[in-house]
Amino acid sequence: MAQYSRLDGVFAAVSDPTRRAVLRRLGTGPASIGELAAPFGMALPSFMKHIGYLEKTGLITTRKTGRVRVCTLERASFDAIESWLSEQRGIWAGRTDRLEQFVTAADPDTRLDTETLS
Amino acid sequence: MAQYSRLDGVFAAVSDPTRRAVLRRLGTGPASIGELAAPFGMALPSFMKHIGYLEKTGLITTRKTGRVRVCTLERASFDAIESWLSEQRGIWAGRTDRLEQFVTAADPDTRLDTETLS
DNA sequence: GGCTAACTTAGCCGCATGGCTCAGTATTCA
DNA sequence: TGAATACTGAGCCATGCGGCTAAGTTAGCC
Missing domain, CATH: 1.10.10.10 (Winged helix-like DNA-binding domain superfamily/Winged helix DNA-binding domain)
Structure with a gap:
């Protein structure tokens, strides 16, 4: 892990x-x-x-x-931070499904990080 | 500072x-x-x-x-990250003045001359 | 060629991080 | 009361970070 x-x-x-x-x-x-x-x-x-x-x-x-x-x-590398913030805010809003857009559109690492927890 | x-x-x-x-x-x-x-x-x-x-x-x-x-x-503590991202993006856009609201106690490096980009 | 500028490499140092174990304390429950 | 639960504290260890100096390399210029 x-x-x-x-x-x-x-x-x-x-x-x-x-x-x-x-x-x-x-x-x-x-x-x-x-x-x-x-x-x-x-x-x-x-x-x-x-x-x-x-x-x-x-x-x-x-x-x-x-x-x-x-x-x-x-500049593009800053998107990782933006995505993470969006993901977090999405969770707060109680709709994790929505941010699938961000996560899947992002690089593999971001996806990995996401599935670390669940 | x-x-x-x-x-x-x-x-x-x-x-x-x-x-x-x-x-x-x-x-x-x-x-x-x-x-x-x-x-x-x-x-x-x-x-x-x-x-x-x-x-x-x-x-x-x-x-x-x-x-x-x-x-x-x-949740409020996440605003620091958001502010920093905004500041950075503001610099890219060539307008530091706007984000003074967010970053009041910034350091001297924050200043920049408006040249390229709008 | 020889000097200088602009990195670059190598290696040292002290401290913080991220993991561990082995206790210890304080609640809760039977 | 005594045992189990849920942390908590103390301390060890390896690694990495952020700083340093000293010496080396490469490019540009007279």
């Missing part, structure tokens, strides 16, 4: 203030590592871990051009 | 599949610790840690009656 859901990673990634700040900045457009790291009084390797985490969970993508790595926000 | 910490905790709490399952179950109504723990092949003290975490972050409240502790979902 304990199947890993995409949600695990997404929520964990978003639980850190540094990473949320990065996501916020990337919401305005792509940026390089150095540019993103500048506002934080943090060693670059430390900052890179955050970037690596965000990329691993699919919240951002990166591409290296020359010696500069550019990060781009992946 | 320091209004983050709530989001930190909420997202961290929600990043665990066991805890999400608990939240889902509690969405249908209050339940005792034992009742909640039953579906998981987990020692009770381990499970209690999850409950403690959920309570600490305000996602649930608990009350002990006799020897049974009953847990209740605190």
Whole structure:
């Protein structure tokens, strides 16, 4: 059991203030590592871990051009959170059937997470 | 500042599949610790840690009656997630001013210049 | 070629998380 | 009263996170 859901990673990634700040900045457009790291009084390797985490969970993508790595926000990955919220709210409303739309339309991980409980 | 910490905790709490399952179950109504723990092949003290975490972050409240502790979902605490999503989407849309209502104590990174997109 | 900028890799450290067991406490029930 | 139920507390352990430094690599420029 304990199947890993995409949600695990997404929520964990978003639980850190540094990473949320990065996501916020990337919401305005792509940026390089150095540019993103500048506002934080943090060693670059430390900052890179955050970037690596965000990329691993699919919240951002990166591409290296020359010696500069550019990060781009992946807006679609936020849908997992939205879906989860909708699911939860659907349960509160007492109509689980309704959210089948969201869940089945989402990625396999979300489905897995759903059937973990029942 | 320091209004983050709530989001930190909420997202961290929600990043665990066991805890999400608990939240889902509690969405249908209050339940005792034992009742909640039953579906998981987990020692009770381990499970209690999850409950403690959920309570600490305000996602649930608990009350002990006799020897049974009953847990209740605190729906309002989900608003923090909703607000954060709204903020993020607001940034994508290029209008930060609008979401000032939600995020009052945001940090300096929230500001951005209106350029691309409407 | 040689210098600098922009990462990148390797490795260390302290603390928190998520699991466990082995008791202990407090109700409830026969 | 005594046993069973339902937690609760203490403490151990492995892993992972978030920070650091030091050294290496690659690209761009004079």
